[in-house]
Amino acid sequence: MKTFVTRSVIGIIFGGFIGLLMTYAAIYFGELTVLNSGLFVQNSLGAIFSGWLFTVTPLFFEIDSLKLSQQTALHFFTVMIAYGVLAYGIGWVPQGTSSALIFFAIALVMYALIWLGFYLYFRNESKKMNDDLQHIQ
Template identity: 70%
Template structure:
């Protein structure tokens, strides 16, 4: 529970920080003199919720009683459903069946890339640690 609360706070703050940075970037690079307050609040809350979602859901991988495929499936469906509902509700994803299918395909590809990258990274780290253990006298 302590880890969940810590990650929740970190995710919420990171999401808020990212929202402010993106707003500054849109104002500075988009040469905007004003911004829509409703849009700012909506997008900031969406960013905060995303920050929370993406920092809390990796806790599935810390449950030792679950196999890696089960951890991955739980994480994948939680992220896909949570982010999909959020993106559709806020308006980050245009309405329409074709847009939902394109969104699903794109997020599946991005998820797979990140999963493979993390898998290879941690496999390499465990190999290094095992090699170091073999050389301990």
């Protein structure tokens, strides 16, 4: 529970920070002089929720009673459904079937690449630790 609360706080802070950076980028690069307050609040809350979601859902990988395939499936479906509904509902993904399919395809590829990167990294780390254990006298 302590880990969940700690990660929740970190995710909320990180999401708020990213939301603020996105606002600054829109103002600076979009040369905006006036912000729509409703849109600002909507996008900020979306960024905060996203930060929370992406820092809490990796806890699935810490459930030792589940196989890696089960952990991955739980994480994948939780992230894809929650973030997909959020992004589509807020307007980060334009309305329409083709936009939703393109979003899903891009998200699937990104998920696979990030998952593969983490998998290879941790496999390499475990190999190093096993090699170090073999050399202990």
